[in-house]
Amino acid sequence: MYMGSSSGSLSMKVHQFTRGFLEHEAASPSLTLGCKRLRPLAPKLNTTNNDTTTTIVTPPFDLKSFIRPESSNSPPKLAYNEDKKDSSQVESHPGGTRWNPTQEQIGILEMLYRGGMRTPNAQQIEQITAQLGKYGKIEGKNVFYWFQNHKARERQKQKRNSLGLSQRRSSEG
Amino acid sequence: MYMGSSSGSLSMKVHQFTRGFLEHEAASPSLTLGCKRLRPLAPKLNTTNNDTTTTIVTPPFDLKSFIRPESSNSPPKLAYNEDKKDSSQVESHPGGTRWNPTQEQIGILEMLYRGGMRTPNAQQIEQITAQLGKYGKIEGKNVFYWFQNHKARERQKQKRNSLGLSQRRSSEG
DNA sequence: GCAAATTAATGATTTATTCAAG
DNA sequence: CTTGAATAAATCATTAATTTGC
Numbered sequence: 001m002y003m004g005s006s007s008g009s010l011s012m013k014v015h016q017f018t019r020g021f022l023e024h025e026a027a028s029p030s031l032t033l034g035c036k037r038l039r040p041l042a043p044k045l046n047t048t049n050n051d052t053t054t055t056i057v058t059p060p061f062d063l064k065s066f067i068r069p070e071s072s073n074s075p076p077k078l079a080y081n082e083d084k085k086d087s088s089q090v091e092s093h094p095g096g097t098r099w100n101p102t103q104e105q106i107g108i109l110e111m112l113y114r115g116g117m118r119t120p121n122a123q124q125i126e127q128i129t130a131q132l133g134k135y136g137k138i139e140g141k142n143v144f145y146w147f148q149n150h151k152a153r154e155r156q157k158q159k160r161n162s163l164g165l166s167q168r169r170s171s172e173g
Numbered sequence: 174m175y176m177g178s179s180s181g182s183l184s185m186k187v188h189q190f191t192r193g194f195l196e197h198e199a200a201s202p203s204l205t206l207g208c209k210r211l212r213p214l215a216p217k218l219n220t221t222n223n224d225t226t227t228t229i230v231t232p233p234f235d236l237k238s239f240i241r242p243e244s245s246n247s248p249p250k251l252a253y254n255e256d257k258k259d260s261s262q263v264e265s266h267p268g269g270t271r272w273n274p275t276q277e278q279i280g281i282l283e284m285l286y287r288g289g290m291r292t293p294n295a296q297q298i299e300q301i302t303a304q305l306g307k308y309g310k311i312e313g314k315n316v317f318y319w320f321q322n323h324k325a326r327e328r329q330k331q332k333r334n335s336l337g338l339s340q341r342r343s344s345e346g
Numbered sequence: 347g348c349a350a351a352t353t354a355a356t357g358a359t360t361t362a363t364t365c366a367a368g
Numbered sequence: 369c370t371t372g373a374a375t376a377a378a379t380c381a382t383t384a385a386t387t388t389g390c
Contacts, residue, residue, distance in 0.1 A: 271356090273383070
């Protein structure tokens with residue numbers, strides 16, 4: 001683990017608030033969880049023991065509306081928007097499912113990474129996204145994910161490399 | 174990555190002293206609560222082209238601006254008002270430390286969990302938060318975290334339990 | 347009966363793993 | 369195979385219970 005703390009200093013309580021404003025798609029589920037009408041099915045919230053006769057104002061919200069029939073994590077990744085409020089014109093990428101960074105973006109990101117940045121916080125991400133947005137469509141979450149993945153993968157490579165070096169002495173000829 | 178909860182004109186004002194959160198934060202990517210002005214997150218076609226007339230060519234913007242050494246800004250957590258308890262005792266102070274759920278909130282959450290909900294998405298969380306907000310201050314990220322933690326800890330218990338049972342089976346008979 | 351110290355519980359963050367698109 | 373995206377696991381950090389001493 002990294003964090004760079006918890007190694008002796010017992011007063012180290014400083015932690016940087018990194019992630020923050022990543023935006024994510026809602027992955028609208030198939031079920032319509034309309035919040036318009038809720039069925040007053042719930043009888044009442046049986047609170048533990050109420051010494052007061054205060055009737056808990058049971059919210060008329062239907063639990064079923066929340067509970068997803070299937071916890072399948074494979075929601076339709078359709079690029080649709082059930083509630084297109086701000087339908088901006090789509091860029092030149094049709095089925096744009098995921099961010100495909102441009103060279104400029106990658107370059108800048110790597111530059112930042114090499115510069116020492118590992119987990120930018122909301123503020124940083126905001127700026128990075130703003131800058132990278134000039135070179136192509138990008139969102140804050142993309143920046144966040146990129147750093148996460150890049151860091152993780154660099155470590156993987158490092159690890160593999162390290163192992164490889166040890167073994168690499170006989171084969172590989 | 175989350176944002177505030179609320180639906181409404183809830184003033185998202187953070188009383189953070191030094192936290193420096195420009196906005197509410199969230200950690201896991203899965204939520205998408207729209208900001209006041211930001212759209213509720215379009216799945217992917219939501220790129221508001223921020224076309225500023227700023228002709229700032231900005232080279233590669235200052236990397237340093239982003240890369241912030243930890244030592245640079247380490248605002249003391251502060252918030253240690255141990256004996257400072259003369260006025261704010263309500264749970265309405267956002268500048269609090271962390272969410273401490275009420276029994277009602279826990280009850281509803283457990284109810285939902287038992288109902289089968291595991292990883293509610295933004296939409297669900299939005300509603301849950303709205304409802305739970307009636308019983309006490311709460312944010313969307315709290316709901317998200319709760320489910321994450323609860324699920325994980327239930328599994329831990331299950332695992333431990335399972336192991337215990339396995340051992341018992343041997344000498345059982 | 348209260349307060350400091352300790353423990354237990356759990357909210358919040360970070361990291362590792364996995365999944366899926368290209 | 370590469371890699372963005374998502375999830376789960378592990379960990380940290382803080383708060384509430386509980387214990388201990390006066």
